[in-house]
Amino acid sequence: MTHTELTERTEALGTDDLRSIVQSAHPADAAAALDDLEPREVRDLLTELDLPRRAVVFGYLRPELQVALARLFERRQLAELITEMDADDRADVFNKLSPDQQSALLPGLAHAERENIRRLAGYAEGTAGAIMTSDYATLSPGLSAQAAIDVLRREALDKETIYRAYVLDDDRRLIGVVRLSDLILAPADTPVEELMDRNPVTVALSDHQEDVAQTIARYDILAVPVIDEAGRLVGIVTHDDALDALQEEATEDFHKLGTVARLPGSVRDASIATLYQKRVFWLALLVFGNLFSGAGIAYFEDTISAHVALVFFLPLLIGSSGNAGAQAATLMVRALATGDVRMRDWGRLLGREVVVALALGATMALAVSLIGIFRGGPEVALVVACTMVLVVIVGSLIGMSLPFLLHWFNRDPATASAPLVTTIADAVGVVIYFAIATAILF
């Protein structure tokens, strides 16, 4: 039985099966099985577990459920649980609690955990500081390989982070990184400083989490050390947190492309008020954009009255302009986000886009001019065909340039969403269409 099957099966489980999964399955599966229960039931099942397992399973629960549980646990129980968690998960949970819950919790924790939370919770969301952990092993450069392995045995226990140890000088400045595999493969008396990589990849505390994740992806490393301005090691970001960060950033970009503002948590748990707030801004803003299209139409009201048949082609023409623009914008937004395309590529890509758009526009013009002849005669067909070529080109150029312009002004290119591009292309398309119509038909 694969783990996926296990997860699907938990959807229709009896209490005994559920209890056995919570007690002995992989903690991620245990957490998934608890996902649909009432917080009280989850609390009862968690309380049956020994503390280390309870902390691990709790760490895998979704944030909304963690917060609900924090409210249900007694203060002492919660402090115990939080103390047992990994440092970075602990800070994550702490950050999501209400100020009241936070100040109720802190006195119950030991000094070290309290300081640790304060430190990790203090960094701005979305930065390396906010996703780093303080669970890592450090060595001094003069240790022998054998002594270093003994230190790791004592310190790091069963943590995955044992695989890389960070070599610090007396001022805690990072001077190298050594792999467990190098320590094991080397003769026992080799000093650590001869085995370490002296030029490790690092990130700064304030680096954006997306850049941190891209760094880990780019260099294919397990974890990247985070250093402060003085070059001191303050934490590490591990590959699994990088993967989560990358997922989160992709979701944010997706939502931006759909003109939905940043949601604080899962879509599934979002309240009606939250969804309303996150969507109304762009909807209202785009209506004002549409007013320009309306104004364009009002300006050509005489042309329209004389040739009402022209309105038939309106959705088709401005729709194509917007769609071509949405395509071009999407390609550029994603390419800028992944680093596939950079600012200096703009000129070259613009040239290519003109040719692609011309080909697309010509194809579409051919199709609609046939409909034009049938519905309005050769003159209308000519108007429609000319308009199609022009609006597809203009729409595409707007769509591909907007992300670059936003990037140039240090804004997020993902703001160049399909609806925004469509709205702009619509307004421009209306003017082009009726201007051409007025010129040819009168």
Next chain:
Amino acid sequence: MTHTELTERTEALGTDDLRSIVQSAHPADAAAALDDLEPREVRDLLTELDLPRRAVVFGYLRPELQVALARLFERRQLAELITEMDADDRADVFNKLSPDQQSALLPGLAHAERENIRRLAGYAEGTAGAIMTSDYATLSPGLSAQAAIDVLRREALDKETIYRAYVLDDDRRLIGVVRLSDLILAPADTPVEELMDRNPVTVALSDHQEDVAQTIARYDILAVPVIDEAGRLVGIVTHDDALDALQEEATEDFHKLGTVARLPGSVRDASIATLYQKRVFWLALLVFGNLFSGAGIAYFEDTISAHVALVFFLPLLIGSSGNAGAQAATLMVRALATGDVRMRDWGRLLGREVVVALALGATMALAVSLIGIFRGGPEVALVVACTMVLVVIVGSLIGMSLPFLLHWFNRDPATASAPLVTTIADAVGVVIYFAIATAILF
């Protein structure tokens, strides 16, 4: 100097600086520095490197450049290089070569590499089989911890994959996974079978790469073993390949949302013909969708002739319907892709969407009815307000249901792109608008 700075600086480098980066910087940075050069220059610089480094740097180059170089290297040189690469990178490069290049290359390789390539290159793109590697260490269950560490020392060398070893029975069936850290921490004579995890997370050969990556993310593991139908170990997928797969899938979903079909490589290197092909299908299809809007307008031509002012509000009303739909669709497409939302959530989310859309529609109706009074009097304002509420609700419900419907019929929910939803919402919006107008104004 951080590595990011290094990368940015390479954009304006002299030949000596470039040579020193290629020879001694992190291979990812070396590859980035070579990125903008002509393939011939890249070949010359690579030829100066010793073979192991040349293979690593080559592995980091983008696919288009790898293929160009494969054409430039002599056959013997290329065989040497390919032999030196990691098994999974080797199969990737091989897959991208032309059939001619492939058959020219194969005779130059040793039997083992040839078989290995044939095996890895045989799996369908996008599956676990296609992204797995055969670089992993195996142990038999009866070995002692100390003997196991010695095996790993001899076999796995400096590979990251040394951190997990796979325990196989005599038929190569996977019976457990043991971590290097467990081997090190245990007394030297403990048998491997007492240290191993007997119920490891696994994936099947044909599992989709996105699911494999989600598995790695879900269980926070370094690598996941790939097994065949008989439970035999055939490869492992490592966390870095999972991260790449996840990026690739997100890009594909982005492009789908922008109605661009799957691009074979980077947007930057895509040819005009490729871009045309990948975009023309949806553009043309959506034009046919827009014909329904046009037909709707044609049907109400008398209403329009009598009240040309109605056309002013057309872009604004159908635009809002499409935009609300695009928002709802984007939220659902992403939530379905990340597993945040499942099929059975549809009913509940539909109910929530009605309330959210009602609130959004009412807000927008208030705004546009003011414009309506100003431009057409109270009756037009009433038409516009009623239409706005209705089209925002209908647009939202179409947008949120389409991804679920596609999912239900085993299609990719990402096909529910903003342009598609907009086109459908437009057509429905036109009919609603003019039907309400005809009812109220006549």
